[in-house]
Amino acid sequence: MQISKPNWFESLKQHIEENDKITVFRHHNPDGDAYGSQWALVSWIRHHYPDKEVYAMGLQNGSLRHLFPPLQDVRNEQVLDSLGIILDTANAPRIDDRRYLDCRYTLKIDHHPHDDDYADESYIDELAPSTSEIVAQWMYWMDPKPLPMYIAQFLYIGMVMDTLHFTISSVNAQTLKVAGYLLESGFDVASLDDKMMLMSKNIFDYITYLRSHCSVDRIGLVYCYVPLDVQEQFHLTTQQAKEEVNAFKRLDVAKVWALLVEEDGLYNVSIRSRNHQVNQVAEKYGGGGHRFACAAHRLSFEQTTQLLDDLKNVLI
Structure with a gap:
């Protein structure tokens, strides 16, 4: 799968490699894309850089929380001077932990209209159907081999939920190529779909x-x-x-x-x-x-x- 290399791909890699402490934020009342992009990035960094401290930030709520790991209690000193990466969050009031202000440097990765320049750097693709797709593209650029299954599942959940099963107008051929890349990890699509879609x-x-x-x-x-x-x-x-x-x-x-x-x-x-x-x-x-x-x-x-x-x- 060929993915173009936006300028920020290299910049994100450099920021991650230069920081030993990384906090990953998303919006409050998280949906599948917020959870999926957050936990995929947290898990990917932990997998490739096991000596780094990496924390997922925010409250554990929303109807899809059962599909993701439980959040840790993160102390203030663990946030202080960290690299803060804020995902799927259009404006600052929606960030689900005000301690992003304590980060040494902040990056915003999002697909919403860019109306709030709250971070030190912003990586925005308003044409992308989900932030999870953006994160998946970056991971492919970093290493095109199939992702660990659990990371691929996080991203797939985010893509499916934000695109309503690939039915919204912003879905394109690139979206389905990214989904195909995730499926190479070998997870059970039918079983995962049941976990996402069955209701009480x-x-x-x-x-x-x-x-x-x-x-x-x-x-x-x-x-x-x-x-x-x-x-x-x-x-x-x-x-x-x-x-x-x-x-x-x-x-x-x-x-x-x-x-x-x-x-x-x-x-x-x-x-x-x-x-x-x-x-x-x-x-x-x-x-x-x-x-x-x-x-x-x-x-x-x-x-x-x-x-x-x-x-x-x-x-x-």
Whole structure:
């Protein structure tokens, strides 16, 4: 598999080789790509440089945490003067450990729009469907032999979850080549897919609820409010409730869809789109994300109604 060599490939290698202490961060409420890219990079560095101190940073939460190793308690002195690598995190407020500020030097590796230059160096590919794909490309450049199976699995989880099983518009031939490279490690795809995709009965029932209680606008906007009593009914955390925003993706008339999940009297809004750019709407309300997948947080009910009107205007 031929992978072009961006200028930063060599720079990342040099930074890793020059630092004996490395901390790897990602965003809070981690999804598969945040976890996958983080644990793949941590594991790869430990595998190739066993004498280095390498730590995965952040809280252990999210619905996919069972697919990744437990996090260690990292002391302040272990973070101090380390090389900090921050993955899959568009802006500084979303970094899941403020101690990145104590790092001697910081690198940002991401595929979100580059709106916050919070690190000393930033390696951004906004066309990449996932940060895990970027990390996998760098690992191939470093050593094209098949990865250890567990590292390949971490990256594959990240790619699959951020691309919705390779179905989003940014997926291209390069993405599938990278996936093929990961499969050379020999892991059981079907078994791993079950671990990622099988759901508990309460989540299954919750998705049924969303599909039967959503509002479907005639121009293609689909949305559903999820108040606290519904979250309690299905025994969900706010984060779990938000994660099912793609419950509406298969509806043929859906062009843009959103979940508005109540928390502490305010609403967290997750927005997805088939092919209409919507991140500018999220940004208007202090949020952001990708062109077709974004979010806004802690909005009043009145703000959510305004946001829905703005989404309708995108479709007109």
